[in-house]
Amino acid sequence: MFSRPGILHLQLVARLSLLVSILAALFAPGLLAQKIELSVDALKTGAKIDRNIFGQFSEHLGHGVYEGIWVGADSAIPNTRGIRNDVVAALKALKVPNVRWPGGCFADEYHWRKGIGRSDRRSVTLNPNWGGVVEPNTFGTHEFLDFIEQIGSEAYLSVNVGSGTPEEAAEWLEYLTAALPTTLAKERAANGHPAPYKIAYLGIGNESWDCGGNMTPDYYLDQLKIYSRFVRNFHPEQQERQAMRKIAVGPGGNGPRWTEWTETIMKAYQSHTWSWDLSGLSLHNYTVVKWPPAYASVGFGEAEYAQILKSTLEMEGLVSKYSSIMDKYDPQKKVALVVDEWGGWYAPLPGSNPGFLVQQNSLRDAILAALNLNIFARHADRVRMANIAQMINVLQAMIITDQEKMVLTPTYYVFKMYVPFEDATFVPVSFNSGSYAHGDQTLPRLDAIAAKDTSGKLWLALTNVDPNQRAEIELRLAGVNAKSASGETLTAPKVDSVNTFASPHTVAPEPFRAQVEGGKLSLTLAPKSVTVVAIEP
Numbered sequence: 001m002f003s004r005p006g007i008l009h010l011q012l013v014a015r016l017s018l019l020v021s022i023l024a025a026l027f028a029p030g031l032l033a034q035k036i037e038l039s040v041d042a043l044k045t046g047a048k049i050d051r052n053i054f055g056q057f058s059e060h061l062g063h064g065v066y067e068g069i070w071v072g073a074d075s076a077i078p079n080t081r082g083i084r085n086d087v088v089a090a091l092k093a094l095k096v097p098n099v100r101w102p103g104g105c106f107a108d109e110y111h112w113r114k115g116i117g118r119s120d121r122r123s124v125t126l127n128p129n130w131g132g133v134v135e136p137n138t139f140g141t142h143e144f145l146d147f148i149e150q151i152g153s154e155a156y157l158s159v160n161v162g163s164g165t166p167e168e169a170a171e172w173l174e175y176l177t178a179a180l181p182t183t184l185a186k187e188r189a190a191n192g193h194p195a196p197y198k199i200a201y202l203g204i205g206n207e208s209w210d211c212g213g214n215m216t217p218d219y220y221l222d223q224l225k226i227y228s229r230f231v232r233n234f235h236p237e238q239q240e241r242q243a244m245r246k247i248a249v250g251p252g253g254n255g256p257r258w259t260e261w262t263e264t265i266m267k268a269y270q271s272h273t274w275s276w277d278l279s280g281l282s283l284h285n286y287t288v289v290k291w292p293p294a295y296a297s298v299g300f301g302e303a304e305y306a307q308i309l310k311s312t313l314e315m316e317g318l319v320s321k322y323s324s325i326m327d328k329y330d331p332q333k334k335v336a337l338v339v340d341e342w343g344g345w346y347a348p349l350p351g352s353n354p355g356f357l358v359q360q361n362s363l364r365d366a367i368l369a370a371l372n373l374n375i376f377a378r379h380a381d382r383v384r385m386a387n388i389a390q391m392i393n394v395l396q397a398m399i400i401t402d403q404e405k406m407v408l409t410p411t412y413y414v415f416k417m418y419v420p421f422e423d424a425t426f427v428p429v430s431f432n433s434g435s436y437a438h439g440d441q442t443l444p445r446l447d448a449i450a451a452k453d454t455s456g457k458l459w460l461a462l463t464n465v466d467p468n469q470r471a472e473i474e475l476r477l478a479g480v481n482a483k484s485a486s487g488e489t490l491t492a493p494k495v496d497s498v499n500t501f502a503s504p505h506t507v508a509p510e511p512f513r514a515q516v517e518g519g520k521l522s523l524t525l526a527p528k529s530v531t532v533v534a535i536e537p
């Protein structure tokens with residue numbers, strides 16, 4: 001059919017196209033990048049990664065509580081005593097260690113008595129911080145603690161220092177925790193809970209330097225001493241080992257004002273007497289770049305991806321800075337740095353109530369979450385608690401609802417993938433991250449942490465920040481037998497890919513496996529991805 005010169009021509013074309021495809025493969029983005037060597041010695045362990053760094057925050061704000069958690073017992077949305085079942089099931093899978101409630105700025109205007117007793121007789125108030133909407137108080141103390149029990153978590157209550165009194169806060173704690181038949185304990189029993197509640201964490205005020213009362217550090221310190229002294233937990237099982245931990249308001253960013261605040265509290269702590277104590281100092285830091293928040297949570301490109309992620313890495317500097325101030329006054333690290341508000345804060349979604357802080361949640365947020373969790377894990381000796389803002393429908397949420405519909409966000413999946421790191425022991429990882437640059441932003445290309453879980457299994461979390469190139473990892477392991485690595489990886493077509501009610505699985509984890517070959521474990525990470533693997537012997 002073909003003449004000899006025709007066959008030769010075809011062979012030449014075939015060879016040329018093979019050569020072209022080999023060259024194309026060699027110069028394909030993923031292969032151009034050099035292999036990144038990662039070394040982990042499983043025998044070199046560090047601090048415990050406290051499960052509480054995976055804490056959540058739920059404020060009376062927008063649809064964070066009403067609709068997000070609470071639909072009421074008469075709702076057509078399946079619920080248990082008014083709390084929606086789909087949300088509870090999703091949160092149970094996250095093994096949420098603690099939930100901070102009722103705020104935020106809301107906490108310093110919250111009066112607990114308005115949220116107890118028969119729901120049809122509760123005061124209807126306003127929520128001036130967040131859209132000025134009506135606050136029905138139908139979700140109050142008992143409903144919150146029912147929710148905590150349903151998801152299997154612990155309560156982190158923020159008491160009202162701004163517009164409340166030490167007496168009001170002390171009575172709330174007595175109402176909650178007294179086992180003896182005081183009038184308040186009997187009232188609790190009459191409201192349906194004869195047994196005292198356990199309250200694991202107590203936040204003394206919220207942002208008392210701003211929405212919590214614009215106090216000076218010295219004025220707040222005086223308040224802190226009074227609340228710490230008189231707001232007592234009477235639960236019989238919380239008198240010693242399980243004692244309630246008290247968390248003071250700490251810094252809210254970078255700069256001399258926050259240094260002074262931290263110095264004031266920690267210096268006083270150094271010489272504190274029996275009459276007051278402290279277990280944690282909070283840090284609030286959002287990834288926002290511009291104030292008021294102007295970056296979009298959807299429909300952005302690589303420039304905003306790089307800017308936001310570069311900005312989120314500032315958490316490392318803040319945590320290091322405040323840890324070293326704390327080290328000066330508390331070298332034994334008795335006081336934890338509690339990052340109880342963090343996450344991406346973007347422009348409100350068009351058409352939403354700006355006071356409701358509604359935003360979408362993209363693959364970028366998943367990467368942002370992983371980078372912050374890694375920072376907390378690396379500082380596990382001091383950072384022993386953190387609360388992402390906020391759990392449902394507000395800011396960087398785990399869950400978005402609309403009436404009966406619910407969707408899990410990319411951030412939800414990162415928290416789920418990181419569950420094995422709860423209470424695991426940190427194991428140092430050495431690597432040269434390389435860099436990823438876009439425009440005038442340059443960031444580390446790779447991030448990684450490792451830890452041994454409570455059964456001794458070694459886990460690795462690897463983030464490839466680069467949205468264009470795969471990362472080829474060569475893992476050198478010591479102190480552990482390894483045949484393979486298996487787990488999950490999370491990526492999506494675009495940096496701004498999101499999950500919606502119509503398309504809920506655009507950003508969802510996929511199984512991931514890697515084998516040991518020639519004594520080495522090679523892992524290929526997709527561009528813009530988070531991967532969590534267990535090392536299998």
Ligand code: AHR
Pocket residue numbers: 059103104105106206207341389390395
């Ligand atoms: O999370 C939203 C708000 O941000 C909180 O109410 C406040 O503490 C912070 O300023």
